[in-house]
Amino acid sequence: MDNAIKLLLAEDEPALGQIIKESLETRHFDVTLCEDGEKALRKYHEVSPELLVLDVMMPKKDGFTLAKDIRKIDDTIPIIFLTAKSQTQDVVEGFTIGGNDYLKKPFSMEELIVRINNLLNRTKEQQQSEIIELSDFIFNFPKQTLQYKSENKVQLTHREAHLLFHLIKNKNKVLDRSLILNKLWGTDDFFSARSMDVFITKLRKKLKKDTNIEIINVRGYGYKLIC
Known part of the structure; x- marks a missing residue:
């Protein structure tokens, strides 16, 4: 089977x-x-x-x-x-x-x-329908991979993939911090918030090859993916 x-x-x-x-x-x-x-x-x-x-x-x-x-x-x-x-x-x-x-x-x-x-x-x-073009990146959400131009694909973790997916779906808009914490972490407490900050940093590093993409922190509200 x-x-x-x-x-x-x-x-x-x-x-x-x-x-x-x-x-x-x-x-x-x-x-x-x-x-x-x-x-x-x-x-x-x-x-x-x-x-x-x-x-x-x-x-x-x-x-x-x-x-x-x-x-x-x-x-x-x-x-x-x-x-x-x-x-x-x-x-x-x-x-x-x-x-x-x-x-x-x-x-x-x-x-x-x-x-x-x-x-x-x-x-x-x-x-x-969830294979997404993000500037020079191809993001395959179901397979949780990220590929820059013709380079090798980078494997994302479950939370990295889901966080990036929600950022892209809200591209150029603020992604509410509390909403996404409750959705992906199940709580919006201090420790979960610090954990999400770590994942945001990891995504920034993976996306830094493309200068047209930026994830900014909107203080007091959440994050915004600009592309």
Whole structure:
């Protein structure tokens, strides 16, 4: 299953979890099944899945809380919630915290698979559009690489890539310091702010070959990428 798409499934009903796992594996998905949210978060870091299917009601850490934790470090991975809840506010909350789709129990496996494939196709199209020209640099956000003219590509860390992506999306505008700290670090406290300053310095060094690009500090507000 070397070429199989990695999927993380968090479901606390053993029978249902196994049925979903086996059904997806017959469609050539590589499925990691977890029975609670805490284990799912650990497995997320271990297996680097391409999509998450999360039951909302789980022991130790529920699906919404798990999604919030993952969204602090990864704002692109597709998330599908599974739930027996039908209240409108629950659906709204699921989308508000970063869910991409919401499937109410009971559901058919064919419907789940269609939704998974739709999300994966949408993500692939989005990633293809996120190869960005920045003056004489080519920034490949999905692969987290930065290339100056015809030189070798430089590999960025996860946070460097996401920070640069947000700077570029707000090019020539101020990127709010508190907003980006909460998005990428999960908090805007003093230590996280100092950490972000270090990442900004690293990005400046990587971009210094092009004199048309500058990252400036707008005191009291945030940073601005000028190009």
